[in-house]
Amino acid sequence: MELWYTEQHTENVRFSILVEKQLFQGQSDFQRVDVFESKEFGKFFTLDGLMMVTEKDEFIYHDMIVHIPMATNPNIKKVLVIGAGDGGTVRELCRYSTIEHIDMVEIDKMVVDISLEYFPITACSLDDPRVSIYYEDGLKFVRSKDNEYDLIIVDSTDPFGPGEGLFTREFYGNCYHALNETGILVNQHENPYYDTYQHSMKRAHKRIKELFPVTKVYQAHIPTYPSGHWLFGYASKGIDPIKDLQADYWNGLNLTTKYYNTDLHIGCFMLPNYVKEQLEHVSE
């Protein structure tokens, strides 16, 4: 007998992983949560059937969503993380002793609960004394914040479920207001390859571009996400991710990373022509 997990990447494309066993299945107020064990990717979990985190490739996503902004502004002290219930983003942030406080806002407690139980690899820093966890809608949390954060990381699901509100103008508008004058916003930015994702990617980019003076997009290769080619958005009120890169400072921290390095930092902003073209035409 073979048990396969299959995600429908598009109507016509499927991605499958051979599953050893299912470790958890639950329905929260917001979504269905499943945890599986596999030979190829180790443990992984899905939300409403969509791949979120695997033990084998999570480092790529978490390296890229955290170290890019952290190497750009060494003075980041207060961080807001939205989503990120698996804890991987917080784990990477906690490696910086210069960070004083992290607010993590995850709408679904069940995601944190299963991460604590099955994914100590990502959830290991959620008990760091600098971390406060709030279980509420990120859109609500950010609405009342004013000039408070140096960095906001939007580590959300796709915009087809509870994450939908995190791809909207009202959300980015409130984020802008919650950031201080050197603030940086980094968000997971979907993939540029398949049509359905492409559409949300362009919309998110358009909304951010209308608000922030500096907006750049960077990329990484994430094997278990649709098309494998994933984008991140970088936006700030002034700090440029390439010109202001503090390479010597960051290398002096001696952090060991499996994916990120300061050469890749510059390289990841160099986009393929078809992606550049999509981003240039978002306002049309």
Added chain:
Amino acid sequence: MTKRDQSQTLIVDAMQHEIDQRIVSFDVPGHKQGKGNPMLRDFLGDKAIHYDLNSRKTLDNLCHPTGVIYQAECIAAEAFNAGHAFFIVNGTTAAVQTMIMSVCKAGDKIILPRNVHRSAINALILSGAIPVYVNPGIDKKLGIGLGMAKKDIEEAILANPDAKAVFVNNPTYYGICADLKGIVQLAHSYGVKVLVDEAHGTHFYFGENLPVSAMAAGADMAAVSMHKTGGSLTQSSFLLIQNKADMGHVRQILNLTHTTSGSYLLLASLDISRKHLALEGVSVFNKVCKLTKYAREEMKKIPGYLVYDEALINGDTIGNVDPTKLSIYTKDIGLTGIEVYDILRDEYDIQIEFGDLGSILAIISVGDTSLMVERLLAALTDIKRKYKKDPSGMLDHEYIQPTIIRSPREAFYAETEVVPIKESAGRIMAEMIMAYPPGIPIAAPGELMSEEIIEMIFYAKSKGSFITGIEDTSITNIHVLKEDN
């Protein structure tokens, strides 16, 4: 009398039976279960087009129901605690017209506030009934028309003892309720009937701790838009009557304007929605009230927005406030409701029900979740920050007291001429002009145009309001009565 089982859906069952029997159709509709119109079938889906049936032996006939439609109407009547419930598929407009024409012949008087929906004014044109307008109460701050004061109704009755009925708009679009029970007692004590345009009040029949419904207040007839807050398909409604003995007469009047090809998709949607609310209404509307209460409380934390709530209640012109409505006064941040409506739609991809000169209205209903409500709250927070202006120089009212010169029907059919709106002050209107929504005429046939009305029209237009009702769609000229007329 034993109660009927509210879990039944007799019309739906009969439709299902027709499909299951695989009946060969040599009747209309000509698309024959979609086979004749594959493009439409692909758009609507197999199932919807399959159920688009026509009146048949087993499906009864909407104009003269004796079978499943009649039985389904009786079940609905019990759900609403009414003497009888008519299934309406021509919109609540048909129900409003039937109410008025059931009690008023040409020349009969009807007492009503002027801030009624265009369907009521149109019913006056159709029937030839003569309106006796009672000024609705006005909220000075919000600038909107409220319910009618009981003493004003009593004065109108005493001055017009031959009036046949009082027509009440309850709740208003904003969710403002009159003292309906008091009005019914008063009118009935003079032998005058009470008709209620309850288009926005379906949920009053099914929820807990909501304002009193027209039937419970003892009103004689009510028009209820099941599709607005009850979940049925657009254009489907109920007409309710208190006394079953009136059923035959009301049916005859209804048949003057009601279609003879009633859509079974709409009838089925009424049947299923009635079942849903009869069985689940309490929990559905408790959830809606909870969401709306949360939204109101969060909105109150944002200075600049004023939220309509029970603090407005004054026992007369505001007898109650519908807790499921999210009405917000926006003028203190320098924006008309119309402008906020447009910004929400154009910049935030959020559609609300309407915006007028001072307020916006968001409908929160059975289909909403807290995540969607958060989007609206976040957007309004952001809009205040980005678009706030100096509020001076904004028009401060929604409602202008009309001066009535002719009856609506008389003016509508009189000899007219066309003049520019800008030069129409002092002339008598032959048509109706309004911002839509809310669809309450700024000026109606038979009313005197004034500089104030003209200013209101162009102000609303300049703020982005959709002005409608007149023949000239460019909103430049209007029909007025000829001077010697």
